[in-house]
Amino acid sequence: MITAEQREQLRGWFAERLPIDVYEELVEVVVDREEITVVGRVPATESVRAFRERTREQRIEVAREAEELYQRKVAWGVEVEGERTLFTHLAVPVMTRLRQSERAVLDTLVAGGVARSRADALAWCVRLVGKNTDAWLADLRGSLEKVQQVRAQGPDQEESTKPDSADSRKSGDE
DSSP states (O other), X not given: OOOHHHHHHHHHHHHHHSOTTTOSEEEEEEEOSSEEEEXXXXXXXXXXXXXXXXXXXXXHHHHHHHHHHHSSEEEEEEEETTEEEEESOOOOOOOOOOOHHHHHHHHHHHHTTSOSSHHHHHHHHHHHHHHHTHHHHHHHHHHXXXXXXXXXXXXXXXXXXXXXXXXXXXXXXX
């Protein structure tokens, strides 16, 4: 997780490098451990397909530079009249261990036709939780940022690893 300041620096980096005619407005830059997603607004008169074709070379150039610098893949998206479309984004496998009662939830979603597989059912559950708990998740992310800030202001790690003279005595030396 990155801080709000780091997120703004990343947003600024993309805003500086994207040619002025790529987006009408840079809406959002989201980052996690694997991927940076850049979303911008395009005119209602331009289709997603037309945008992708028109900006492909420019986006590839910026993505290559960002991937080398930030060691993450870059995904792109557009917002047209409030509708968001993402493309070239990752679907990253995640491993988890579930108890029988938890597997039963996923199996019920599969049997009910809500999902094609347990993996789809788990993704559906994550989307549902994210959709219905946006405010709570935002508070949690804010708290995590505060923890990172406090850790960064903590004592120097080198100083804390040096043995204190009283602590460095071997047992039996007293």
